[in-house]
Amino acid sequence: MSSKIESLSQQSKWKVKNRIHFPKKLKVVLYGSVIPAFLLLVWQILSMVGVFERHLMPAPTLVLEKIISMVADGTLWAHIGVTLLRILIGFTIGVVFAVVLGSVIGYLKRAEQLMDPLIQGFRAIPSLAWVPLFILWMGIGESSKIMLIAVGVFFPVYLNIVSGIQGVDRKLIEVGKIYNFTPFQLIRKVILPASLPSFFTGIRSGLGLGWMFVVAAELMGASKGIGYLLVVGQNTYSPDLVLASIVMIAILGKLTDSALKAIESKSLHWQDSFGKQS
Amino acid sequence: MLSLKNVSRTFNDGSTGFKNINFKSEKGEIIGLLGTSGCGKSTLLRVVSGLDIEYTGSVKINDDLIKAVHEKVGIIFQEPRLMPWLNVVDNIGFGLNDKKDKQKEAQTFVDLVGLNGFGEHFPKDLSGGMAQRVSIARALITNPEVLLLDEPFSALDAFTKMQLQDLLLKIWHQYQATIVLVTHDIDEALYLCDRIFILRGQPGEVYKELQVPVSRPRSRGDEELAKMKATILDLLDLSQVENGESHDDIKTTTTK
Structure with missing residues (x-):
């Protein structure tokens, strides 16, 4: 020793x-x-x-110039801010619903039998198919956009939480039972921490879909946001604006994912896995 | 005290599990359940622990009939079963209710099982023997009167196994808990136990009850124990191996 x-x-x-x-x-x-x-x-x-050709595929320097000019006149921050706010609200709503439903359905067999077929059915619908309905219900304003993002974020998070909870090692749960834990204690002290890895997998893929749907939502009608810039770029024949928007989405998507990844590796430092070998 | 009366638990239409087990423990006694694989040893331990309550007969601890896990029971499993997200101290304090001196209490058990300085380590950084020490401490911290061990050292190398057997005896001296040890290691049973029940058959039944009349501390090379080992091997009737019945589980390693 x-x-x-x-x-x-x-x-x-x-x-x-x-x-x-x-x-x-x-x-x-x-x-x-x-x-x-x-x-x-x-x-x-x-x-x-x-x-x-310049009018179809401008050089990186021109795209960069476009971004700098937008930074200079202050429009960029406004568009980015709106998009980030939409994604934040939609993402949060989607994750909260997924965590609540996923925890109950993952833990209670009855709830799974009752609810899961329905949810799986909804999952089979491409989220974009909801767009017309959401617009009819909620108009073209913020709520329909946020709803679309939340729906998109919900499914990957939900699926991962359910499978994470159902995959918790029975042997660890038995240890909790030895100490006469109540179901609530069992969830808090064993099941939640043990399913944390798949929770993170879920919210990271959820965030990816969130970016996809925020752009989709802004394409379908908005007066601000990165998706709106794409539409403007298309309508004014300015590929530099389109490319600048795409680059911004790439950068922001990568940054938000990195932030989640940093939280993930901090929370899961106890894992002994292949990916963590130094 | 632990007492079992006509306890049976069978699976697959009565072809596996165990039946008609009777015994009563003295306070601070170490009881060994020895048998080949598939004779229901581990099932018996699960019944006594309260994890499996689908049994018939009566299992009592201090006259309480076991219908769920009893608070005076501690279990040490074959695998350490540590929570990978908790460090050593938190794993040891896992079964305690959240109270102020939880950390301090856990720390004293860290020292008791000889893991001083490892309190902040996570399970992924522990060797098999160290992890099992943590699980011993975790079982002891609730101060159990009945300690159940399910082949606790079978996955460890010979030297670590001996160290932990001695650690178990040291702790037993200190706490005087009644210990029920399930094992398929004859040497281990002889070294640790006051009384050994040999289980045989499918479903398993008590085939023989043996007292170990050697006083502690015992020597691993004790002549008396060696004789008893021969008797036990006889009782287990390992010649059946040649008749095609598998008893490959029985360890017959000779001690040095």
Whole structure:
């Protein structure tokens, strides 16, 4: 056992070292940037040579110019802010409903038999098919957009929570039973923490769908937002605006996902899995 | 005290499980249940623990009929079954209700099972033996009067196993709990137990009850124990192996 102690303390020393100067993290970021940078370079060169026509596929520098000009006149922040707010509200509503329904259905067999067929049926409907109905019900304003996003976010989160709860190791639940836990204690102390990994998988894919549906919602009629910029770009024949919007979506989508991923790896540091080998 | 009267629990139309088990424990006695695989040892332990209440007969702890898990029962499973998201201290305090001195109490048990300095470690960083130490501490912290062990050391290497057997005896001296140990390791049963029940058949029945008349501390190489081991091997009738019945589960390792 003493050798184990030694190797453990050795390990923790290395961990501390990594935390102090983090060339490794920087390396990972650089690694991930190699291919995008190369593609940008190729795009730029092909634009300059004239392979890409300017009125169809403007060069990266022109797209960047467009973004900078929007930053300068302040319009960009307004559009981004509106889009982010929509996604935040829709995402939150979708996640809350999915967590409540998913927990009950995952835990109670009866509730699953009662509700799951219905929910699976709804899942089979492409979320965009709801658009006309939502517009009829709620008009073209904010509520129909947020509703669409919430519906899109709901399903991946719901599915992952149900399967996460049902996949909790029976042996761990038995440990709780040994201590005469009430169902509520069992859920709080065993089932929820044990299904946390699939919860995170769910909200990350939910967020991805959230971005998809916020753009869809803004395409169908909005006066602000990134999706609206896409429509404007199309109607005014300005591919630089369309590309600038797409780039913004890519950047924001990546940033929000990274934020969730950071929370995930912080909350799941106890996992002993292949992906976490250093 | 633990007492079983005509306890049966069978599955598959009575072809597996166990039947007609009777015994009464003395206070602080260590009882071994020894048998080949499939004779219902673990099922019996689940019944006594209250995890399986579909039995017939009566199981009593201090005259309380077992219908659910009794608060005076502690269990140590074959696998440590630690919560991977809790560190050692929190795993040990897992069964305690949330109260102020929970951490402090758990810390004393960290020291008791010899894990000083590992309180902040997570299960993924523990060796098999250390993890099992944590699960021993987790079972002891609620101060059980009856401690049930389901092949607790069978997944460990020979040296760790001996260390933990001695740790168990040390703790038993301190707490004087009644221990029921399910095992298929004859040496382990002889080293630890006051009384050994040998289960045989399908469904399993008590085939023989043996007292171990050697006083503690016992030597693993004790001559008396070696003789008893020969008797037990005889009783288990391992010659059936040649007749095609599988008893490969029985460990016959010789101790040094």
